[in-house]
Amino acid sequence: VTPVSQHPLDPRPRRDETSWIRFLADLWGPSGAEVGVGDDCAVLPPDRYALSTDVLAEGVDFHRGWAPPEALGHKALAANLSDLAACGASPRFLFLTLGIPRDLEDAWVEGLARGMRDLAAREGLGLAGGDLSASASGLFLSLTVLGSQESAPLLRSGGRPGDLLFVGGPLGGARAGLGLFLGGRSLVEFSQKNQGRDEDGLMHRFFSPPTQTALGRFLASEGLATCAMDISDGLAADLRKLGASSNCGAEVDLLTLPLEPGLQDLAPAGETAHRCALRGGEDQVLLFAAAPAAARRMMETPCPVFPVGRLTPPEEGFTLLLSDGKRVELELGGYDHFAP
Amino acid sequence: VTPVSQHPLDPRPRRDETSWIRFLADLWGPSGAEVGVGDDCAVLPPDRYALSTDVLAEGVDFHRGWAPPEALGHKALAANLSDLAACGASPRFLFLTLGIPRDLEDAWVEGLARGMRDLAAREGLGLAGGDLSASASGLFLSLTVLGSQESAPLLRSGGRPGDLLFVGGPLGGARAGLGLFLGGRSLVEFSQKNQGRDEDGLMHRFFSPPTQTALGRFLASEGLATCAMDISDGLAADLRKLGASSNCGAEVDLLTLPLEPGLQDLAPAGETAHRCALRGGEDQVLLFAAAPAAARRMMETPCPVFPVGRLTPPEEGFTLLLSDGKRVELELGGYDHFAP
Numbered sequence: 001v002t003p004v005s006q007h008p009l010d011p012r013p014r015r016d017e018t019s020w021i022r023f024l025a026d027l028w029g030p031s032g033a034e035v036g037v038g039d040d041c042a043v044l045p046p047d048r049y050a051l052s053t054d055v056l057a058e059g060v061d062f063h064r065g066w067a068p069p070e071a072l073g074h075k076a077l078a079a080n081l082s083d084l085a086a087c088g089a090s091p092r093f094l095f096l097t098l099g100i101p102r103d104l105e106d107a108w109v110e111g112l113a114r115g116m117r118d119l120a121a122r123e124g125l126g127l128a129g130g131d132l133s134a135s136a137s138g139l140f141l142s143l144t145v146l147g148s149q150e151s152a153p154l155l156r157s158g159g160r161p162g163d164l165l166f167v168g169g170p171l172g173g174a175r176a177g178l179g180l181f182l183g184g185r186s187l188v189e190f191s192q193k194n195q196g197r198d199e200d201g202l203m204h205r206f207f208s209p210p211t212q213t214a215l216g217r218f219l220a221s222e223g224l225a226t227c228a229m230d231i232s233d234g235l236a237a238d239l240r241k242l243g244a245s246s247n248c249g250a251e252v253d254l255l256t257l258p259l260e261p262g263l264q265d266l267a268p269a270g271e272t273a274h275r276c277a278l279r280g281g282e283d284q285v286l287l288f289a290a291a292p293a294a295a296r297r298m299m300e301t302p303c304p305v306f307p308v309g310r311l312t313p314p315e316e317g318f319t320l321l322l323s324d325g326k327r328v329e330l331e332l333g334g335y336d337h338f339a340p
Numbered sequence: 341v342t343p344v345s346q347h348p349l350d351p352r353p354r355r356d357e358t359s360w361i362r363f364l365a366d367l368w369g370p371s372g373a374e375v376g377v378g379d380d381c382a383v384l385p386p387d388r389y390a391l392s393t394d395v396l397a398e399g400v401d402f403h404r405g406w407a408p409p410e411a412l413g414h415k416a417l418a419a420n421l422s423d424l425a426a427c428g429a430s431p432r433f434l435f436l437t438l439g440i441p442r443d444l445e446d447a448w449v450e451g452l453a454r455g456m457r458d459l460a461a462r463e464g465l466g467l468a469g470g471d472l473s474a475s476a477s478g479l480f481l482s483l484t485v486l487g488s489q490e491s492a493p494l495l496r497s498g499g500r501p502g503d504l505l506f507v508g509g510p511l512g513g514a515r516a517g518l519g520l521f522l523g524g525r526s527l528v529e530f531s532q533k534n535q536g537r538d539e540d541g542l543m544h545r546f547f548s549p550p551t552q553t554a555l556g557r558f559l560a561s562e563g564l565a566t567c568a569m570d571i572s573d574g575l576a577a578d579l580r581k582l583g584a585s586s587n588c589g590a591e592v593d594l595l596t597l598p599l600e601p602g603l604q605d606l607a608p609a610g611e612t613a614h615r616c617a618l619r620g621g622e623d624q625v626l627l628f629a630a631a632p633a634a635a636r637r638m639m640e641t642p643c644p645v646f647p648v649g650r651l652t653p654p655e656e657g658f659t660l661l662l663s664d665g666k667r668v669e670l671e672l673g674g675y676d677h678f679a680p
Binding site for chain 1: 374375378379380381382383384385386387388389390391392393394395396397398399400401423424426427429435437439468469470471473474475476477478480482484486487489493495496568569570585
């Protein structure tokens, strides 16, 4: 810690840029890069890389008061890891960019970094660089992750009518957690392990989606998925994107839709559990299609997967099969950053 | 253009996320990535990559009113390219993350993207991905660039006492331009080509540093530089970083310091031309050291380089050699994002 910068009205010493870089590099330890933190660029070992980048902005994607900073660090990284998993890549390097408002305490930013580091350590992700800036207003995090792409990448294109659709975990939990935060609740403590079926568990689910790395690698290395993506804007919205890329329609079967444990008792006011599962965002689990002949191999996946429907010819559009056998249009309801 | 999202009080149609992605992908054209814009990750061709990431925040690094949006797009990308040049890498891929405040007009963001694209096209940089978000307040840009690292990377370490120091262009222009903006001036039109010796030229210099890509590649492929970095926080501050990484001190010769044309007549109030050159930030030219025996080869560089001093034993510290032969301590004066 090199406290050199201090606000005239604030008696606490504050970290400067050099001190932040040292703190982060020490927290992560060696990155595995040929050249890592501290030079103009990182130089990465020769490989075929998958790369994803994701940004979270305060007041848009989260509010500071919802949870301890560790939870936010965990969530920001988990969202990026989910994209690597959706290509079947193995996590290797993280580049972390933070815009830090002047009113934010050092200890809060340190907690955020620790939450991120704990997940990074589990996933084998080295910190190879980034950038730090002041922010004139809210906190923002911009993460870039690189993974080794050892198998042919899982793409959004490639699905065929008749393929079965699966998801890599129960749905709707993140939406229900968000509803609790919007209703004024907050998380007092954050644990990477919490999977409770109560309100606390749902709030954790918002910040801590299940890891899909092993599932993505398995599907890619075994060549089992015809197309894949991760669900971040809600099943209904993301299925339309997957279908569009694969030139297919899709039918979702309401009966088999896997609901987050506890969701039926704790869905937010004005929402049903099924609506959370269909239209809630940020579930961050894989959505993929597989040929019917591959269905029995879904018993071998490294985490449970759940059937949710099938791809159809494109002219059939996107439909929801109700429990009484009726078909209705699959309503959109995903999140658009630029909607009014 | 798919105008779907509209503010109730704003009659103009606004682009949604999908429309922005299509606009950007069309503007750039094919990226050269195996998988590019539109899937969960980009998948890059196998290679040894140098990677740099850089963020610019409104109200911290720039104000919207200083110049047309093309200028800001150009500057943001130029700062990243300067880091690739400092490693001797060849630009390949850009990942563009934008946090867009709701009060910012689509046309402004389009201009920013065009300014960036014009420079990217000249430098052979494909757009392979990114992320778009609303911002609760100011605009922010977070760029990640990857370059092919064909030669051994230029590093900050490796310089030896006695090595000669060079810079890849005149200094102080960006600081003088910033002074004009802070004094209330602004650029009405932006041209990538403006190199005038007047106020307009200095304001352009702030947004448009000279390209150093060819210089970096030449130094790396010929093995001519013992250490290198790009100047972004001012020569005095960055030379201390280069010296620290190389375990050297350094002496700067005031007589040979190359000043931006026009700077002596137009230095901002309270600054001298030399002070701008020594302490001004954002010059974005290379600073490197070479063994004395390599000095004559500096006639062969693809752009002019200028001698500015030499590395010294670490115990001699960082000094400035004045025109009367006296030595004084090289004053710090770089920019720290977290200084009060």
